[in-house]
Amino acid sequence: MESAYGSDRGGSGRRFGAGTPRINDGSLLFLQHMISKMKPVEQGGSRIAIVFNGSPLFTGAAESGESNIRRWILENDWLEAIVALPEQLFYNTGISTYFWILSNRKAPALKDKVILLDGRECWSKMRKSLGDKRKLIPDDQIASLTEIYKDALTIAGELVEYLGRGGYGEVWKGFDQSLDRHVAAKFIRSDRFPTPELREEAEQRFRREARVTARIQHPGVPIIHDIGTHKGDLYLMMQLVQGYRVDHLIEHHRRLPVAWAAAIGAQICAVLTVAHAESLIHRDLKPSNLFLCPDGTVKVLDFGIVAVLGSGDITQITRAGEGLGTPFYMSPEMSLMGTASPQSDLYALGCVLHELLAGSRVFESEHTAAEVGRHLSEPPAPLRSVRADVPAEMERLVLDLLAKKPSDRPSGAAEVYERLLPFVDALPPLPGTVTAAPSPDPMRMYAAVVERIAETALARPHVPVSEPASALPTLSEAELVAANHRAEELALGGRLSQAIELLEGASRR
Numbered sequence: 001m002e003s004a005y006g007s008d009r010g011g012s013g014r015r016f017g018a019g020t021p022r023i024n025d026g027s028l029l030f031l032q033h034m035i036s037k038m039k040p041v042e043q044g045g046s047r048i049a050i051v052f053n054g055s056p057l058f059t060g061a062a063e064s065g066e067s068n069i070r071r072w073i074l075e076n077d078w079l080e081a082i083v084a085l086p087e088q089l090f091y092n093t094g095i096s097t098y099f100w101i102l103s104n105r106k107a108p109a110l111k112d113k114v115i116l117l118d119g120r121e122c123w124s125k126m127r128k129s130l131g132d133k134r135k136l137i138p139d140d141q142i143a144s145l146t147e148i149y150k151d152a153l154t155i156a157g158e159l160v161e162y163l164g165r166g167g168y169g170e171v172w173k174g175f176d177q178s179l180d181r182h183v184a185a186k187f188i189r190s191d192r193f194p195t196p197e198l199r200e201e202a203e204q205r206f207r208r209e210a211r212v213t214a215r216i217q218h219p220g221v222p223i224i225h226d227i228g229t230h231k232g233d234l235y236l237m238m239q240l241v242q243g244y245r246v247d248h249l250i251e252h253h254r255r256l257p258v259a260w261a262a263a264i265g266a267q268i269c270a271v272l273t274v275a276h277a278e279s280l281i282h283r284d285l286k287p288s289n290l291f292l293c294p295d296g297t298v299k300v301l302d303f304g305i306v307a308v309l310g311s312g313d314i315t316q317i318t319r320a321g322e323g324l325g326t327p328f329y330m331s332p333e334m335s336l337m338g339t340a341s342p343q344s345d346l347y348a349l350g351c352v353l354h355e356l357l358a359g360s361r362v363f364e365s366e367h368t369a370a371e372v373g374r375h376l377s378e379p380p381a382p383l384r385s386v387r388a389d390v391p392a393e394m395e396r397l398v399l400d401l402l403a404k405k406p407s408d409r410p411s412g413a414a415e416v417y418e419r420l421l422p423f424v425d426a427l428p429p430l431p432g433t434v435t436a437a438p439s440p441d442p443m444r445m446y447a448a449v450v451e452r453i454a455e456t457a458l459a460r461p462h463v464p465v466s467e468p469a470s471a472l473p474t475l476s477e478a479e480l481v482a483a484n485h486r487a488e489e490l491a492l493g494g495r496l497s498q499a500i501e502l503l504e505g506a507s508r509r
């Protein structure tokens with residue numbers, strides 16, 4: 001089980017702070033090999049945190065992982081120490097194990113470049129590689145590092161567990177003492193950015209994510225509890241979501257049963273229908289932004305790079321320094337022109353459905369640029385060519401979603417939902433992932449009543465209501481242009497509700 005805003009598994013190859021190189025494939029394979037042999041904390045294992053000073057784990061590629069990691073550690077003179085810190089300073093969980101931090105003398109400045117690994121075997125290999133060459137850093141040299149995390153415990157009353165890095169934010173499991181509940185506390189540190197401009201951009205995106213997520217009233221989107229500032233650092237309090245990230249689900253099961261792929265896809269469509277009705281385009285749908293909860297429900301995360309659909313065009317909210325989306329799931333029009341529409345989200349949904357059913361991305365290439373190029377020009381392989389039990393209608397739907405031209409894709413998320421729904425039948429168990437829902441399930445009880453109310457309303461004869469003539473004067477073309485420009489300014493400033501209200505008001509006049 002993991003939490004939606006970070007993973008409790010280490011060595012996942014996540015990106016660090018801006019400008020930091022990514023761990024290369026050879027080192028990642030070695031770390032994954034070690035992790036596979038480790039005991040979880042519950043069985044007596046320990047946790048290891050390795051801190052890097054802006055360098056990849058090792059720079060070579062030819063040698064085997066184990067010999068290369070030893071060479072890299074021994075040849076880098078700036079690695080001067082191993083530091084042991086009580087786990088309570090970081091997690092406050094009460095487990096009497098230790099964090100081991102491989103660091104240099106600038107340890108207090110490296111607090112945001114952490115990989116978490118479970119188990120003693122990894123530490124044993126590291127210690128064997130280092131021999132007696134290193135020394136322990138005195139406690140007074142790491143005081144400022146420990147104070148940072150002690151101070152963090154004051155946000156939301158109490159931060160009880162570090163969950164990981166989520167894009168530009170750091171995420172903790174928190175406990176809201178005033179309302180006696182667990183929450184997810186996501187925040188960005190003001191000292192993490194090299195320039196004030198980058199910090200301002202990150203803070204604008206952070207606020208935008210909060211506002212956009214709060215606007216979407218749907219059980220498939222996490223609830224926003226609060227946003228505020230703590231000692232200069234922005235924080236966001238959200239619903240704590242437990243379950244499994246869909247990319248981890250694919251790693252574990254490889255190919256999901258057709259019924260489950262359809263169930264996940266249909267729930268995504270339900271969220272997209274609400275978001276698109278609010279004139280919001282997600283732009284970054286991918287398995288790592290989707291969460292499957294133990295009751296089988298899906299949460300759609302990370303509305304940080306959303307676009308606003310204006311009157312006849314797209315208002316881009318991405319600014320300098322921000323990404324537009326994830327290349328492997330990006331529609332051709334987003335890659336070529338940077339424009340997005342509801343059909344762009346549907347293309348990404350097609351990529352997700354293909355991966356759920358095939359166990360691999362639509363196109364997989366050694367280099368990102370080559371993979372993006374295939375999305376632009378190469379037709380996708382039909383699902384039944386790699387998996388014979390996929391129904392022909394499901395294969396057709398995925399191919400329709402992956403059409404190169406937006407106009408050739410389905411008309412909207414509601415249409416895709418209707419085409420997926422027939423496959424959501426006789427869901428097989430997903431051991432260790434989806435457990436039985438409570439009986440009776442409160443969510444289904446509520447939905448059943450709402451459905452009957454809707455059926456009753458549809459059965460009544462429709463009586464048109466005459467509306468009084470509008471007294472609002474018609475806007476001139478110049479006034480419409482000015483309103484559109486003002487809406488763009490509001491959107492860029494994160495004031496999405498006001499921007500949409502302005503556009504809607506202009507369209508009625």
